[in-house]
Amino acid sequence: MLGFILQRLWQALIVVIAMSALVFCGVYAVGNPIDVLISPDATQDIRAAVIAQYGLDQPLWHQYLSFVGRILQGDFGRSFVYNMPVSELILSRLPATLELTLAAVLFASLVGIPIGMYAGYKPHSPISRAIMAISILGFSVPTFWFGLMLIMVFAVQCGCMPAGGRGETVSLFGVDFSFLTGDGLAHLVLPALNLALFKFSLMIRLARAGTRELMLSDTVKFARAAGLSEFTVLSRHVLRLISIPLVTVFGLELGSTLAFAVVTETIFSWPGLGKLIIDSITSLDRPVMVAYLMFVALLFIVINLLVDLAYAALDPRLRKGRA
Amino acid sequence: MRDTPLSRFLVEFRRNKVAVAAALLVFVIVLIALIAPLVTPQNPYDLAHLVLRDARRPPGYIGTGRYTHWLGTDSQGRDLLSAIIYGLRISLQMGIIASGIALVIGAIVGCAAAYIGGRFESLAMRIVDLQLSFPAILLAFVIAAILGQGRYQLILALIFAQYAYFARTAHGAAAAERQKDYVEAALSIPLSSWRVVLAHILPNALPPLIVVATVQVASAISLEATLSFLGVGLPPTEPSLGMLIANGFQYLLSGRYWISIYPGLALIIFIVSLNLVGDQIRDQLNPRLRR
Numbered sequence: 154m155l156g157f158i159l160q161r162l163w164q165a166l167i168v169v170i171a172m173s174a175l176v177f178c179g180v181y182a183v184g185n186p187i188d189v190l191i192s193p194d195a196t197q198d199i200r201a202a203v204i205a206q207y208g209l210d211q212p213l214w215h216q217y218l219s220f221v222g223r224i225l226q227g228d229f230g231r232s233f234v235y236n237m238p239v240s241e242l243i244l245s246r247l248p249a250t251l252e253l254t255l256a257a258v259l260f261a262s263l264v265g266i267p268i269g270m271y272a273g274y275k276p277h278s279p280i281s282r283a284i285m286a287i288s289i290l291g292f293s294v295p296t297f298w299f300g301l302m303l304i305m306v307f308a309v310q311c312g313c314m315p316a317g318g319r320g321e322t323v324s325l326f327g328v329d330f331s332f333l334t335g336d337g338l339a340h341l342v343l344p345a346l347n348l349a350l351f352k353f354s355l356m357i358r359l360a361r362a363g364t365r366e367l368m369l370s371d372t373v374k375f376a377r378a379a380g381l382s383e384f385t386v387l388s389r390h391v392l393r394l395i396s397i398p399l400v401t402v403f404g405l406e407l408g409s410t411l412a413f414a415v416v417t418e419t420i421f422s423w424p425g426l427g428k429l430i431i432d433s434i435t436s437l438d439r440p441v442m443v444a445y446l447m448f449v450a451l452l453f454i455v456i457n458l459l460v461d462l463a464y465a466a467l468d469p470r471l472r473k474g475r476a
Numbered sequence: 477m478r479d480t481p482l483s484r485f486l487v488e489f490r491r492n493k494v495a496v497a498a499a500l501l502v503f504v505i506v507l508i509a510l511i512a513p514l515v516t517p518q519n520p521y522d523l524a525h526l527v528l529r530d531a532r533r534p535p536g537y538i539g540t541g542r543y544t545h546w547l548g549t550d551s552q553g554r555d556l557l558s559a560i561i562y563g564l565r566i567s568l569q570m571g572i573i574a575s576g577i578a579l580v581i582g583a584i585v586g587c588a589a590a591y592i593g594g595r596f597e598s599l600a601m602r603i604v605d606l607q608l609s610f611p612a613i614l615l616a617f618v619i620a621a622i623l624g625q626g627r628y629q630l631i632l633a634l635i636f637a638q639y640a641y642f643a644r645t646a647h648g649a650a651a652a653e654r655q656k657d658y659v660e661a662a663l664s665i666p667l668s669s670w671r672v673v674l675a676h677i678l679p680n681a682l683p684p685l686i687v688v689a690t691v692q693v694a695s696a697i698s699l700e701a702t703l704s705f706l707g708v709g710l711p712p713t714e715p716s717l718g719m720l721i722a723n724g725f726q727y728l729l730s731g732r733y734w735i736s737i738y739p740g741l742a743l744i745i746f747i748v749s750l751n752l753v754g755d756q757i758r759d760q761l762n763p764r765l766r767r
Binding site: 301304 | 602611622623694698701718733744752
């Protein structure tokens with residue numbers, strides 16, 4: 154088990170280094186941040202001073218090395234646009250995104266898995282067909298268009314839900330949260346629904362496919378033969394057996410929800426990380442872009458590691474094989 | 477009809493009425509997109525035909541061109557129906573080109589890894605797995621953001637985001653074929669490795685790749701629309717469906733719903749049909765559901 158963890162950590166490190174070089178080169182090869190920083194009629198002296206201040210006059214590899222050096226000290230540089238440390242900027246936007254992501258993933262799992270299992274348990278009933286139709290729609294409807302629909306129906310036509318922003322927030326342990334106030338909760342519902350749609354469909358589909366295959370298996374035949382009620386068979390045996398792929402997906406989806414949050418946050422003007430990265434791409438705020446991409450890469454590596462470990466914990470065969 | 481695997485496949489496919497309808501719909505949409513200039517009342521990219529007075533008119537409006545704008549007009553005065561059909565054409569083009577190239581690259585990587593084996597196989601598949609652990613939208617978004625707006629940049633981003641799915645599938649299928657006796661027999665004749673991979677292993681690894689391809693074309697189109705909506709995809713001069721929707725977004729809050737809604741509906745109808753067809757093919761090819 155320890156060897157397995159060490160091997161995964163070693164791989165993760167290589168990936169981080171590769172990602173940082175790639176992201177850095179890619180991001181620093183586009184556009185000219187000086188044009189964003191200084192007005193076109195600034196004097197040559199001011200120009201040179203700003204270039205020197207941000208280290209933009211150094212060769213690319215030099216900039217990269219000093220960039221890595223600074224990262225190792227936890228310093229991601231200063232945002233060109235906000236003129237504050239990037240790490241602070243990202244940390245200040247993170248809670249909003251995490252709140253949104255968690256709300257979406259929880260909704261998708263808690264609602265999606267039970268109805269997906271039902272659809273797998275009775276694959277030919279009309280309700281199951283309706284569930285699958287919803288799931289196919291959920292897969293096919295692009296997130297951004299579904300968001301527009303939500304805004305149109307609930308914010309413009311019926312006017313019962315706010316169309317954007319975070320609403321009133323409450324500070325808890327120095328971090329602002331929306332879900333603790335009524336107003337904040339109302340602001341959270343539409344974006345969370347929007348973000349949940351894809352995971353929701355995915356959970357339904359996975360739960361259905363898993364249940365459908367398992368209902369034909371010997372496990373279920375024997376459990377039924379032993380006189381267990383259908384509910385016990387489903388909740389004790391089937392749910393446990395389909396939980397392995399579900400946990401994997403749950404973990405991976407946490408990460409990809411963060412990626413899709415870019416879309417949802419743009420539509421609902423949710424002041425999280427996704428909106429920050431879109432803004433920084435349009436304004437060529439490179440330190441923010443680099444730091445965000447590195448942050449997401451790191452997050453994914455950590456999530457993948459955790460999913461692997463959860464796998465090992467859930468599946469005794471894997472635990473034995475690697476011990 | 478002779479009893480071939482293909483004919484049996486078609487007979488079974490025809491039993492699912494929904495899938496047949498979806499397949500027909502896909503066919504019709506592709507056809508309309510192909511002959512777009514013949515069926516649209518206006519060429520939406522021809523600036524000489526755009527009249528600003530006609531901009532943002534609701535569905536059913538009869539404009540300066542003296543024909544009815546059945547779906548209304550957009551902010552540039554384009555007939556929305558024409559813009560949607562032309563947009564569909566661009567979206568389709570992007571989806572098919574990107575998925576096609578991704579399919580070829582993925583098939584080569586997957587088959588080569590399965591055939592060569594050893595260190596090359598484990599390295600190649602590790603990279604593929606790693607890429608698969610990142611969501612496609614994120615990869616495409618990063619690449620598109622780095623490369624900037626443009627057709628080729630977008631296609632590159634889509635290929636990069638998608639080839640791994642094909643490589644994984646091709647590898648799985650090819651690795652299973654590699655073990656079989658006929659491959660050993662072909663190698664002992666001896667046929668060249670290239671010939672064995674291309675003429676013997678690849679055809680047998682093709683069915684699962686086709687399933688993945690139908691789903692991936694749909695997802696490439698959806699990805700393209702999302703990226704264009706976020707402003708890192710296609711340039712606004714020749715709007716794809718995603719661009720049309722993005723352009724309409726700002727008018728949505730003032731009640732001019734049609735500029736965003738109809739392109740979105742067109743996008744969804746197409747993607748849903750494609751996914752329905754893909755689902756049916758996958759169910760038919762899944763041996764675990766055959767009991």
